[in-house]
Amino acid sequence: MQLRMTNQREIILRELKKSRQHLSADELYDKVKKYMPRISLATVYRNLEILSEAGLIGKLEISGRQKRFDYDVTDHDHIYCVVCHRVDNLNIERQGLHTKEIKSAKGYSITGYRLEIVGICPVCQKKAKKEKKK
Amino acid sequence: MQLRMTNQREIILRELKKSRQHLSADELYDKVKKYMPRISLATVYRNLEILSEAGLIGKLEISGRQKRFDYDVTDHDHIYCVVCHRVDNLNIERQGLHTKEIKSAKGYSITGYRLEIVGICPVCQKKAKKEKKK
């Protein structure tokens, strides 16, 4: 199956890469609408799935209610804010993780792994301090 | 805030621990109904949140559409099936992960981390083989 690069796809892809964030479908919808006001939210959802299946973007299936998509398809880990659900990329040395232990874990055939660092992002830390003062 | 242990809470907690699985609210609802047929699904949702805030159970905020809850609150990692979304517990040596690199990552204050091994569980592997034969 060959991917046809429509205008909609082009702009969705461009805006996600431009943002350098891990956007949800509706956040991306808002950005794309500026260039293509008549685009449908369904088109954004549809194409995010298609683009991630084609390997042009990544799909984060981590925490939070909404799916988020990653502009960076190279191998990396994430850091995630428990308060606002913001996600950032991380590069961490992963020495010692490809062990026999993992490879045979519970009879699973392993396709990959991900390390998620969980914490509170700088913005939410500031907010929390302000809240305390009240 | 002190946690009042109601009948509903007791049974929800008991059934989750008994299952030794990572159940979603509706799966647990089905189990609990056998002992308490008039319980409401909303009560299950409500109490799963309360129990996890009280630290009596864990909340998995990982992949898949539904939230899942963990009978085991001790420190451990997970292995997760990309096909059926089943989750199992794992104990893996995590040497070399508590590095300065992580502790100061992107200005976050780190509260923890989780390693998720991703793969296909034995059951889904078997199903996939059967599918191929067709």
Add this chain to the structure above:
DNA sequence: TTACAATTAGTAATTATTATCAAAACTGGA
């Protein structure tokens, strides 16, 4: 007991996502 607070069952509302479908836009020959 008796008043007050917490919890419950039942249901409505909300949120995120997926499905449906007719219209529009592409594609690759004749």
Add this chain to the structure above:
DNA sequence: TCCAGTTTTGATAATAATTACTAATTGTAA
């Protein structure tokens, strides 16, 4: 270029999971 077939789109309906609301019930502590 025109046409037939395929894809994709926009609009909207449907679904799934969760949360909010509310009156009734239950527990608690004086």
